Amino acid sequence: MTQATRVLVVDDSASTREVLERNLRSEGHDVTTCSDVRTALGVLARGKIDLVVTDLRMPGADGMELVRHVRDNHRETGVIMVTGFATVGGAVSAMREGVDDYLPKPFSDDELRAAVSSCLDKVRLRRDIEPAGTVEPPRGLIGWSEPMQHVYSLIARASAVRVPVLITGESGTGKELVARAIHYQVPNEPGPFLAVNCAAIPEALIESELFGHAKGAFTGATGTREGFFVAADGGTLFLDEVAELAPAAQAKLLRVLQEKVVQPVGSDKTRATNVRIVAATNRDLELMARDGDFREDLFFRLHVLPIQIPPLRERGEDVVRLFRHFLAQAAEHSSIPTPRVTDAALRAMQRYSWPGNVRELQNVVQRLLVFADAGVIDSVDLPSVMRYTSPVSRQVAGVAVGDPVSLKELEGAHIRAVLASVDGNKTKAASILGIDRKSLRSKLA
Ligand SMILES: Nc1ncnc2c1ncn2[C@@H]1O[C@H](COP(=O)(O)OP(=O)(O)OP(=O)(O)O)[C@@H](O)[C@H]1O
Numbered sequence: 001m002t003q004a005t006r007v008l009v010v011d012d013s014a015s016t017r018e019v020l021e022r023n024l025r026s027e028g029h030d031v032t033t034c035s036d037v038r039t040a041l042g043v044l045a046r047g048k049i050d051l052v053v054t055d056l057r058m059p060g061a062d063g064m065e066l067v068r069h070v071r072d073n074h075r076e077t078g079v080i081m082v083t084g085f086a087t088v089g090g091a092v093s094a095m096r097e098g099v100d101d102y103l104p105k106p107f108s109d110d111e112l113r114a115a116v117s118s119c120l121d122k123v124r125l126r127r128d129i130e131p132a133g134t135v136e137p138p139r140g141l142i143g144w145s146e147p148m149q150h151v152y153s154l155i156a157r158a159s160a161v162r163v164p165v166l167i168t169g170e171s172g173t174g175k176e177l178v179a180r181a182i183h184y185q186v187p188n189e190p191g192p193f194l195a196v197n198c199a200a201i202p203e204a205l206i207e208s209e210l211f212g213h214a215k216g217a218f219t220g221a222t223g224t225r226e227g228f229f230v231a232a233d234g235g236t237l238f239l240d241e242v243a244e245l246a247p248a249a250q251a252k253l254l255r256v257l258q259e260k261v262v263q264p265v266g267s268d269k270t271r272a273t274n275v276r277i278v279a280a281t282n283r284d285l286e287l288m289a290r291d292g293d294f295r296e297d298l299f300f301r302l303h304v305l306p307i308q309i310p311p312l313r314e315r316g317e318d319v320v321r322l323f324r325h326f327l328a329q330a331a332e333h334s335s336i337p338t339p340r341v342t343d344a345a346l347r348a349m350q351r352y353s354w355p356g357n358v359r360e361l362q363n364v365v366q367r368l369l370v371f372a373d374a375g376v377i378d379s380v381d382l383p384s385v386m387r388y389t390s391p392v393s394r395q396v397a398g399v400a401v402g403d404p405v406s407l408k409e410l411e412g413a414h415i416r417a418v419l420a421s422v423d424g425n426k427t428k429a430a431s432i433l434g435i436d437r438k439s440l441r442s443k444l445a
Pocket residue numbers: 140141142143169170171172173174175176177178282322358359362
């Protein structure tokens with residue numbers, strides 16, 4: 001949006017209209033005001049509006065009706081809802097209806113400015129047209145399959161617009177790699193890329209790690225600490241395993257996303273930050289939010305640009321491309337010639353379901369290189385679990401391979417393969433297998 005942004009303000013209170021208009025004008029926006037929804041619909045019908053700032057309760061039609069109209073007819077237009085009847089529940093249901101942001105009255109000039117600026121980022125995001133044709137993989141990523149091309153175009157969009165990104169995908173699909181690609185695709189990104197594993201930091205420390213602390217904020221806080229948000233200023237903060245974030249830290253993170261300020265633990269001062277947030281999880285965060293296991297308002301703030309990474313089994317030929325890439329790399333690393341791979345081995349790989357995704361594939365390559373004789377990798381060299389296919393998958397693949405095996409053998413082989421793919425991490429293996437740790441332990445025994 002190089003020209004002035006066109007903003008429509010809808011509020012029945014003349015004084016609120018005036019405050020909004022003055023503030024938005026001073027930011028260089030082109031502002032139209034109306035006192036009711038019916039007049040607003042007329043303005044929307046007459047010309048392009050980039051952003052609607054509307055009250056919720058007004059005589060006649062209420063703000064939600066206007067929101068629904070905008071969502072149905074002007075998909076790209078941003079919507080900020082202003083209301084005196086703010087409750088978290090109200091904010092969340094408004095966001096479910098497609099409100100981009102929510103501003104409780106009374107709001108400060110800074111809060112208004114922050115809300116408008118992140119809302120306009122979203123508008124820009126919606127207007128960015130999908131790049132046509134094939135998209136080159138960003139550096140570090142291998143694969144040309146269609147679902148990955150879609151991921152690449154989302155990476156390009158994400159790096160062009162600094163909105164929060166939420167990366168989801170099974171374990172080992174490349175979430176961290178994608179997060180890095182978003183950051184490093186920006187030509188002159190001034191700040192660093194910092195990764196924080198939210199599950200790895202003890203709950204008592206997470207807030208001070210992320211937001212910093214003042215001297216004496218708690219026992220042991222002998223100095224001030226700036227925290228990841230300040231350290232990543234101007235760059236990207238990767239919040240890995242964001243679903244594991246403790247409730248208090250979730251509340252603070254929400255505030256950073258809403259107001260673009262951080263408040264260190266034990267300090268009454270806030271500090272402005274400009275950090276691109278890229279969060280990742282292998283859990284269904286939307287479901288967790290609906291079930292009350294994760295703040296729903298935070299979920300809405302994080303998943304502005306969702307990127308879902310497909311599992312390896314949905315990437316077709318990419319399995320073979322990745323395999324060849326890792327094989328050549330590992331062979332070079334060990335200074336041996338790259339082994340030849342038989343067609344039977346490649347077929348078995350493509351049929352396999354790869355529960356541990358790319359990481360499992362990397363591990364398989366490592367093992368093959370150690371055990372494959374005579375510079376050839378054949379299907380018999382593959383881990384047993386990859387050679388067996390269930391009757392169902394045989395049907396799907398239209399082939400019959402391997403000797404019949406019992407369910408128990410198949411289960412055992414599968415469990416071992418999954419465990420190997422996650423480096424023996426039982427929690428991860430259990431989650432991939434869809435069983436709890438206790439059942440996994442008894443099956444292993
Ligand atoms: N498309 C790809 N091209 C090349 N390497 C890849 C690709 N996807 C993943 N990898 C490699 O696979 C491994 C796993 O990737 P990564 O750590 O990004 O996965 P993840 O989704 O973050 O996993 P987890 O859920 O366990 O945290 C890494 O070594 C990464 O370099």
